[in-house]
Amino acid sequence: xxxxxxxxxxxxxxxxxxxxxxxxxxxxxxxxxxxxxxxxxxxxxxxxxxxxxxxxxxxxxxxxxxxxxxxxxxxxxxxxxxxxxxxxxxxxxxxxxxxxxxxxxxxxxxxxxxxxxxxxxxxxxxxxxxxxxxxxxxxxxxxxxxxxxxxxxxxxxxxxxxxxxxxxxxxxxxxxxxxxxxxxxxxxxxxxxxxxxxxxxxxxxxxxxxxxxxxxxxxxxxxxxxxxxxxxxxxxxxxxxxxxxxxxxxxxxxxxxxxxxxxxxxxxxxxxxxxxxxxxxxxxxxxxxxxxxxxxxxxxxxxxxxxxxxxxxxxxxxxxxxxxxxxxxxxxxxxxxxxxxxxxxxxxxxxxxxxxxxxxxxxxxxxxxxxxxxxxxxxxxxxxxxxxxxxxxxxxxxxxxxxxxxxxxxxxxxxx
Amino acid sequence: xxxxxxxxxxxxxxxxxxxxxxxxxxxxxxxxxxxxxxxxxxxxxxxxxxxxxxxxxxxxxxxxxxxxxxxxxxxxxxxxxxxxxxxxxxxxxxx
Numbered sequence: 001x002x003x004x005x006x007x008x009x010x011x012x013x014x015x016x017x018x019x020x021x022x023x024x025x026x027x028x029x030x031x032x033x034x035x036x037x038x039x040x041x042x043x044x045x046x047x048x049x050x051x052x053x054x055x056x057x058x059x060x061x062x063x064x065x066x067x068x069x070x071x072x073x074x075x076x077x078x079x080x081x082x083x084x085x086x087x088x089x090x091x092x093x094x095x096x097x098x099x100x101x102x103x104x105x106x107x108x109x110x111x112x113x114x115x116x117x118x119x120x121x122x123x124x125x126x127x128x129x130x131x132x133x134x135x136x137x138x139x140x141x142x143x144x145x146x147x148x149x150x151x152x153x154x155x156x157x158x159x160x161x162x163x164x165x166x167x168x169x170x171x172x173x174x175x176x177x178x179x180x181x182x183x184x185x186x187x188x189x190x191x192x193x194x195x196x197x198x199x200x201x202x203x204x205x206x207x208x209x210x211x212x213x214x215x216x217x218x219x220x221x222x223x224x225x226x227x228x229x230x231x232x233x234x235x236x237x238x239x240x241x242x243x244x245x246x247x248x249x250x251x252x253x254x255x256x257x258x259x260x261x262x263x264x265x266x267x268x269x270x271x272x273x274x275x276x277x278x279x280x281x282x283x284x285x286x287x288x289x290x291x292x293x294x295x296x297x298x299x300x301x302x303x304x305x306x307x308x309x310x311x312x313x314x315x316x317x318x319x320x321x322x323x324x325x326x327x328x329x330x331x332x333x334x335x336x337x338x339x340x341x342x343x344x345x346x347x348x349x350x351x352x353x354x355x356x357x358x359x360x361x362x363x364x365x366x367x368x369x370x371x372x373x374x375x376x377x378x379x380x381x382x383x384x385x386x387x388x389x390x391x392x393x394x395x396x397x398x399x400x401x402x403x404x405x406x407x408x409x410x411x412x413x414x415x416x
Numbered sequence: 417x418x419x420x421x422x423x424x425x426x427x428x429x430x431x432x433x434x435x436x437x438x439x440x441x442x443x444x445x446x447x448x449x450x451x452x453x454x455x456x457x458x459x460x461x462x463x464x465x466x467x468x469x470x471x472x473x474x475x476x477x478x479x480x481x482x483x484x485x486x487x488x489x490x491x492x493x494x495x496x497x498x499x500x501x502x503x504x505x506x507x508x509x510x511x
Contacts, residue, residue: 020459022463026459026489026490032486037465040464043463
């Protein structure tokens with residue numbers, strides 16, 4: 001093994017008594033190995049290239065002839081690099097760069113968490129200086145932690161350490177603060193959020209004050225949190241799901257004409273290379289047509305196998321020019337345009353429910369179209385309303401039960 | 417001469433001294449059947465893969481076997497590798 005590092009040569013010894021050469025080599029401490037015989041007058045062996053002059057002297061003294069068959073060894077192999085100085089410099093530089101690369105940050109690994117998206121943490125640490133190509137050993141983790149705790153209040157702790165070229169961001173999230181407002185055990189009634197007809201009533205806790213089929217108004221007591229028992233009055237937190245049929249009325253106006261997009265056929269594609277936050281156009285003109293164009297952006301992020309994303313991405317922006325052309329609308333077109341808008345408005349207003357029927361009436365006026373829409377909806381109208389059994393709120397709504405029984409504060413027992 | 421050497425050797429053996437140091441007789445070690453070491457040689461007389469003859473103070477030491485090769489050699493010792501089947505000490509002409 002060690003012999004292969006030094007330059008060696010394989011020689012052929014020919015003579016009347018080649019063994020005599022081996023004896024002379026041994027006396028002069030000339031190392032030889034891989035001895036092979038090829039008949040009584042010929043031997044081959046390997047000797048060090050640096051011993052070759054001494055080997056030649058011993059061969060002459062033993063009346064033998066030596067012939068070099070081949071050369072080898074690491075030194076012999078590397079001796080070829082003497083004529084390739086640029087290659088040697090390149091190899092040394094590559095080795096040096098590979099060695100130094102481990103001290104820089106090339107990738108950022110954010111450990112996943114359910115509470116905070118990893119991308120939010122990645123962006124925040126990048127803005128604080130932990131980004132592609134920075135000196136990993138120079139990261140001030142304490143300073144970074146303080147900055148990040150200010151930046152993201154949900155964080156309890158954050159640490160960054162480098163493993164090779166990877167900056168690993170580890171963090172922990174604060175425990176969820178208790179929900180503000182009344183705790184869920186405080187006494188409460190269930191009241192109606194809007195006018196309607198009760199369709200179904202599911203009482204989880206409390207005493208129902210209405211029945212299915214009954215019309216209720218907004219704020220009316222639906223389920224009471226005060227339950228009269230033979231010996232006392234229980235005060236509890238009422239809970240119920242009350243579904244009711246409700247109505248909504250909308251009035252919408254629409255101009256007689258609408259602007260319609262007419263594409264001119266002129267398109268332009270701009271490709272941009274984004275390295276970190278720097279952008280560089282590689283094709284196309286960066287000028288745009290103004291405000292009258294559709295802009296479609298496709299971004300292709302470069303990643304390595306294993307999901308390691310590089311801070312390099314290619315963005316393709318396609319611009320499609322159009323002109324706005326006023327188009328006068330017929331009633332049918334106005335209805336087709338107003339209908340979905342009205343539906344969207346009502347659906348956004350519904351907490352939990354759906355539209356069962358819609359009546360839309362469109363009339364043409366001087367200023368355009370006017371639409372009157374009536375909606376019938378099925379929705380949950382129950383809402384919890386805090387109950388104060390010792391105050392004025394105790395008689396809120398139609399708490400006639402308590403009045404009828406003449407509530408005695410001494411008998412009231414809070415059930416929690 | 418030989419009787420004198422034998423007499424010295426007997427004395428050294430009686431004193432538990434290594435006799436080869438003073439008398440120059442060879443020491444031949446055979447490790448299993450794959451290695452033979454000759455210490456105190458006087459050179460190789462002949463070399464062939466099946467028979468290596470080594471000169472010594474007691475005459476030629478012949479190592480017989482197959483695929484014999486000189487693995488290492490210096491002025492003191494010769495290490496032979498291969499399959500060793502016999503080692504004999506007999507008459508021979510030193511190189």
